[in-house]
Amino acid sequence: MTGSGLILIDKPDGMTSHDVVARVRKAAGTRKVGHAGTLDPMATGLLIVGVNSSTRLLTYIVGADKEYLATIRLGAASTTDDAEGELLPPATTEELDAVSGEAIATGILALTGEIEQVPSSVSAIKVDGKRAYARVRAGEQVELKARAVTVAEFELLETRRGEGFIDLDVRVVCSSGTYIRSLARDLGAALDVGGHLTALRRTRIGAFSVQDAHELTGLDAQAALIPAVEAATRLFERLDLTEQQAIDLTHGRRIHLADREGPGGEPVAAVAPSGALVGLVEFRGKEARTLVNFPTDEAVAPSEGSA
Numbered sequence: 001m002t003g004s005g006l007i008l009i010d011k012p013d014g015m016t017s018h019d020v021v022a023r024v025r026k027a028a029g030t031r032k033v034g035h036a037g038t039l040d041p042m043a044t045g046l047l048i049v050g051v052n053s054s055t056r057l058l059t060y061i062v063g064a065d066k067e068y069l070a071t072i073r074l075g076a077a078s079t080t081d082d083a084e085g086e087l088l089p090p091a092t093t094e095e096l097d098a099v100s101g102e103a104i105a106t107g108i109l110a111l112t113g114e115i116e117q118v119p120s121s122v123s124a125i126k127v128d129g130k131r132a133y134a135r136v137r138a139g140e141q142v143e144l145k146a147r148a149v150t151v152a153e154f155e156l157l158e159t160r161r162g163e164g165f166i167d168l169d170v171r172v173v174c175s176s177g178t179y180i181r182s183l184a185r186d187l188g189a190a191l192d193v194g195g196h197l198t199a200l201r202r203t204r205i206g207a208f209s210v211q212d213a214h215e216l217t218g219l220d221a222q223a224a225l226i227p228a229v230e231a232a233t234r235l236f237e238r239l240d241l242t243e244q245q246a247i248d249l250t251h252g253r254r255i256h257l258a259d260r261e262g263p264g265g266e267p268v269a270a271v272a273p274s275g276a277l278v279g280l281v282e283f284r285g286k287e288a289r290t291l292v293n294f295p296t297d298e299a300v301a302p303s304e305g306s307a
Contacts, residue, residue, distance in 0.1 A: 001028070001029045001030050001052075002027075002028035002029060002030060002051055002052070002221045002222050002225060003051070003052065003222070003225060003227070003228075004051060004052040004053045004054045004227070004228045004294070004295075005050075005051055005052075005054050005225040005226050005227045005228050005230070005231055006048055006049065006050055006051070006054055006057065006208075006225070006226045006228075006231040007024060007028075007048075007049045007051060007214065007219075007221060007224045007225055007226070008046060008047075008048060008049075008208055008210070008212050008213040008214060008224070008226070009024070009046075009047045009048075009049055009213055009214060009215075009216060009219075010044070010045060010046065010047075010210055010213040010214065010215055010216075011039050011043070011044055011045060011046075011047045011216075012044060012215075012216065013041070013042060013043075013044050014041055014042075015041060015216075016041050017035050017038045017039050017047055020035065020047055020049065020216065021033050021034065021035055021049065023216050023219070024049050024051070024216075024219070024221065027219045027220075027221040028051050028221040028222075029221075030051060030052055032051065032052045032053075032055060033049060033050065033051055033055070034049070034050050034055040034058050035047055035048060035049050035050070035058070036048040036049075036050070036058040036061040036062045036205065037061070037062055037066070037176075037202075037205060039200075039202060040082070040084075040200070041084075042082060042083060042084055042199075042200065043200040043201065043202065044200070044201045044202075045068075045069075045200075045201040045202035045203055045210050045213075046202045046203060046204065046205055046208065046209070046210040046213055047202075047213075048061055048205055048208055051221070051225065053228065053294050053295050054228045054231060056292045056294070057228070057231055057232060057235065057292075060235060060236075060267065060280075061205060061206060061208075061235065062176060063176045064176065064205050064206030064207075065152065065173060065174065065175055065176070065205075065206065066173070066174060066175075066176065066178075066202060066204060066205050066206075067171070067172070067173045067202070067203045067204035068171070068172045068173075068174070068180050068200060068201065068202050068203065069157075069169070069170070069171055069199075069200075069201045069203055070169075070170050070171075070172060070180050070184070070197060070199060070200045070201070071167055071168065071169050071170075071197070071198045071199040071200075072167070072168040072170060072183070072184040072187060072188070072195055072196075072197060072198070073165050073166070073167050073168075073184075073195065073196055073197075073198045074091075074096070074099065074104075074165060074166040074167075074168065074187070074188050074191060074193050074194070074195045075090055075091050075096055075164055075165035075166060075188075075193055075194060075195075076088055076089070076090040076091065076165075076188075076193075076194045076195075076196065077185060077188055077189070077194035077195060077196055078196040080120065080181070080196075081120045081179075081181035081182060081184060081185040081196055081197060082120075082181050082184070082196055082197040082198070082200075083196060083197065083198045083199075085196070087196075088194060090164060090194070091164075091192075091193035091194055093164070095192065095193050096161075096164070096165070096166060096193055099166060099191050099193055101159065103191060104156065104159070104166075104168065104187075104191065105156065107187045107190045107191055108154050108156055108170075108187065109154075110190065111151060111154055111183055111186060111187060111190075112151050112153070112154040113150070113151060114148060114149075114150050115148075115149060115150075115151060116146040116147070116148055116149075117146060117147060117148075117149045117178065117179065117182050117183075117186070118144055118145070118146045118147075118182060119144045119147065119179050119182060120179050120181045120182055120185070147177065149174060149175050149177055149178040150174060150175040150178070151172060151173075151174045151175075151178060151183070152173045152174060152175075153171065153172065153173040154170065154171075154172050154183070155170060155171040155172075156168060156169075156170055157169040157170060157171055166193075167198070168187075180197060180200055181196070181197045181200075184196050184197040206235065207234045207235060208234070227277075228277045228294060229269070229271055229275060229276060229277035232269035232277050232280065233269045233271070235269070236266065236267050236268055236269045236280065237266070237268050237269065238268070238269050238271055239268045239269065239270045239271065239281065239288070240271055240273075241255075241270055241271060241272055241273065241278060242273065243272070243273055245270075246270075246272040246273065246278050249270055249278050249279060249281065249288075249290050249293070250278060250279075250293065252290060252293075254287050254288065254289045255281075255287070255288050256286055256287055257286055257287075257288060258286060260283075260286065265282070267280040267281065267282060267291055267292075268280065268281050268282070268283065268288070270288070270290075276294075277294050278293070278294060279291070279292050279293040279294050280292045
């Protein structure tokens with residue numbers, strides 16, 4: 001069985017995130033596999049998968065900022081805000097010809113920064129305990145409330161004009177919970193020609209890049225594994241423990257650090273002298289308490305080949 005850690009997967013087009021988890025379970029030889037941040041079947045790119053006890057890290061990864069490359073097609077809206085839905089009545093040639101580069105730039109700028117965004121009606125957001133997309137598929141009318149999101153960067157990379165459409169290749173850096181489909185919809189609406197997403201690739205989640213991701217085909221789960229201690233110290237500040245401190249935290253006791261004081265809030269990765277990840281801790285003054293413990297039977301130092 002594969003040890004504990006994270007595996008970065010470059011998700012192919014046409015697979016659900018759940019499909020990826022099922023494949024990794026088989027490759028890793030364990031049922032304890034989860035992922036951070038769902039990608040739609042049409043989307044490709046970085047999916048972070050947690051194996052064994054490192055599924056406990058996924059909660060802290062989901063909220064990280066994300067980077068995407070996408071193609072927005074202006075000229076028609078769709079029922080799902082992307083290419084998988086039914087296209088609504090298209091804009092006329094005259095309407096598309098009237099969309100200037102300046103207007104596109106202005107529309108993108110208006111969707112940059114801290115904005116209020118209405119998620120797509122076919123999102124995974126729960127409405128009265130049921131996923132919005134499930135309600136839409138059942139024929140229900142779903143209206144979701146706007147929520148505050150941050151679009152840190154919305155960069156136009158290329159514009160291509162064709163018969164009945166304008167394609168925009170864009171790069172977006174945004175907070176967790178931002179829907180790129182909704183950006184496409186809202187940009188098209190602002191330009192009065194409709195818009196939807198035709199391609200989406202996630203290139204980064206927090207400190208993790210798709211450049212380091214692995215293909216699912218022929219996946220060697222053990223070789224691809226980022227050990228728990230390495231994953232945690234990429235995400236958080238590292239605290240090197242003494243042997244006794246490691247024992248105390250493992251048994252749920254608080255530890256006192258006379259030479260250190262923290263305001264609390266951001267977790268810290270606590271590492272044993274062996275190099276194993278003991279857990280994530282939180283500081284309250286000069287005391288640290290455990291937020292998440294990692295089992296010692298999985299916590300092998302990376303130098304020994306697993307974690």
